Amino acid sequence: xxxxxxxxxxxxxxxxxxxxxxxxxxxxxxxxxxxxxxxxxxxxxxxxxxxxxxx
Numbered sequence: 391x392x393x394x395x396x397x398x399x400x401x402x403x404x405x406x407x408x409x410x411x412x413x414x415x416x417x418x419x420x421x422x423x424x425x426x427x428x429x430x431x432x433x434x435x436x437x438x439x440x441x442x443x444x445x
Contacts, residue, residue, distance in 0.1 A: 397425050398433070403445040406430060407437045
């Protein structure tokens with residue numbers, strides 16, 4: 391679930407993870423999606439530990 395000011399929806403988070411899994415640098419993906427590198431790493435880590443439910 392997203393709060394109303396969230397930059398990414400759960401679908402957007404999945405797109406982020408897919409791009410990183412395709413070997414795109416996290417910093418580049420984060421910039422393209424309008425979020426910080428730290429936030430992008432947080433979502434990738436959650437997906438790796440919790441799977442799709444983590445998004």
